[in-house]
Amino acid sequence: MTVLEVRTDDLRTTRFTDHAPVPSDGEIVARVRHFGLSANNITYGLLGEMAGYWRVFPAEPGWGRLPMWGVAEVVASAHPGITEGEPLFGYMPMATHVTLTPGKVRDGGFADVSAHRQALAPAYNNYRRLDADPLWDQDHPGELPLFLPLFALSFLLDAHLGQARTVVISSASSKTSLGLARLLAARGVKVVALTSARNAAFVAGLGVYPDTLTYDRITDLPVVETVFVDVAGNVAVRAAVHEHLRDRLVRSVLVGATHGSVQSGPELPGPEPTWFFTPDHMRDRIREWGPAEFDRRFGAALRDFAAWTRSWLTITTATGREQVRTTYLSVLDGAADPATGHLLTLD
Numbered sequence: 471m472t473v474l475e476v477r478t479d480d481l482r483t484t485r486f487t488d489h490a491p492v493p494s495d496g497e498i499v500a501r502v503r504h505f506g507l508s509a510n511n512i513t514y515g516l517l518g519e520m521a522g523y524w525r526v527f528p529a530e531p532g533w534g535r536l537p538m539w540g541v542a543e544v545v546a547s548a549h550p551g552i553t554e555g556e557p558l559f560g561y562m563p564m565a566t567h568v569t570l571t572p573g574k575v576r577d578g579g580f581a582d583v584s585a586h587r588q589a590l591a592p593a594y595n596n597y598r599r600l601d602a603d604p605l606w607d608q609d610h611p612g613e614l615p616l617f618l619p620l621f622a623l624s625f626l627l628d629a630h631l632g633q634a635r636t637v638v639i640s641s642a643s644s645k646t647s648l649g650l651a652r653l654l655a656a657r658g659v660k661v662v663a664l665t666s667a668r669n670a671a672f673v674a675g676l677g678v679y680p681d682t683l684t685y686d687r688i689t690d691l692p693v694v695e696t697v698f699v700d701v702a703g704n705v706a707v708r709a710a711v712h713e714h715l716r717d718r719l720v721r722s723v724l725v726g727a728t729h730g731s732v733q734s735g736p737e738l739p740g741p742e743p744t745w746f747f748t749p750d751h752m753r754d755r756i757r758e759w760g761p762a763e764f765d766r767r768f769g770a771a772l773r774d775f776a777a778w779t780r781s782w783l784t785i786t787t788a789t790g791r792e793q794v795r796t797t798y799l800s801v802l803d804g805a806a807d808p809a810t811g812h813l814l815t816l817d
């Protein structure tokens with residue numbers, strides 16, 4: 471088993487380690503077929519200490535195994551409910567293999583019950599059994615790992631924003647933002663994109679946002695009742711939006727940190743920014759709608775989003791140690807093209 475590890479205090483420093491995975495009683499070992507990589511995984515690293523992401527796959531002190539969303543096939547099982555060959559979806563390390571400890575196995579999946587993962591949100595410990603999964607599209611095997619974790623935010627935040635009339639979204643070129651913008655626009659909400667100069671033409675060309683502004687044009691935002699969805703997490707951008715809209719800003723929702731900072735910044739005019747954490751809202755919606763209805767509604771919306779991306783997004787696969795490391799560093803540096811979906815395999 472090969473693992474790509476990163477320094478927890480410097481995500482640019484990486485190393486490969488090798489281990490022999492052998493399942494103990496109750497464990498399974500799965501071969502990681504591929505995993506998606508986007509700014510979301512980098513944010514896991516930035517928030518690693520604070521939000522517990524380093525606890526998912528423990529490593530030696532100072533080193534971390536970033537969680538990725540991926541597909542794996544069971545190659546050894548010491549658990550009575552799981553057989554070899556079964557495909558699974560959920561959190562994977564950047565590795566050739568993953569060792570899991572399934573709890574009670576249901577038709578749809580199981581939770582990993584290892585002690586070090588118990589403080590995490592249930593959504594992060596859940597593994598889907600793909601043989602029985604209506605979300606699994608074998609013709610497009612890269613879409614589930616690339617889109618499910620991001621579109622979950624898009625879907626849940628769209629429902630949460632209810633009657634908002636105007637929504638401004640930073641890092642508008644991200645897949646998370648595009649999923650949200652498309653859902654909002656479909657129900658008549660005016661969605662304004664904030665993005666970097668380098669991605670402005672891409673964002674404007676997709677036809678999802680009627681208005682696209684670069685970060686240096688925040689003072690051109692119309693001063694109307696607005697919700698700000700902050701995907702970039704950039705302190706200066708957030709301050710400029712609050713300073714410009716002041717009491718016309720009705721909500722400021724902090725979603726991500728694509729620009730590499732997790733600082734809270736100085737006190738701002740307008741509403742206090744509040745975090746939107748997908749696993750909490752997913753838990754609430756599943757309680758409200760029931761798991762089957764949640765899967766039905768979420769699955770239909772996810773399939774629609776995935777089909778739309780095929781007109782503008784190319785999924786590429788990086789294979790082997792050096793390609794995987796290089797792709798990881800380019801996503802970390804913000805050099806990745808927003809029209810490319812990165813699928814990685816160390817096998």
Ligand SMILES: NC(=O)c1ccc[n+]([C@@H]2O[C@H](COP(=O)([O-])OP(=O)(O)OC[C@H]3O[C@@H](n4cnc5c(N)ncnc54)[C@H](OP(=O)(O)O)[C@@H]3O)[C@@H](O)[C@H]2O)c1
Pocket residue numbers: 507508509510511513514619620623640641642643644645646647664665666669701702724725726727728729730746747748749801802803804805807808
């Ligand atoms: N709160 C939650 O529960 C939740 C759930 C899902 C996702 N998220 C967050 O949403 C964010 C978006 O994730 P994603 O995977 O959808 O992103 P993505 O598709 O990889 O989008 C990348 C975009 O982010 C900006 N960016 C990325 N790296 C950068 C860098 N180093 N410097 C400057 N800009 C950079 C660029 O957008 P611009 O040029 O347009 O700024 C880039 O096009 C992440 O922070 C993720 O953690 C949060």
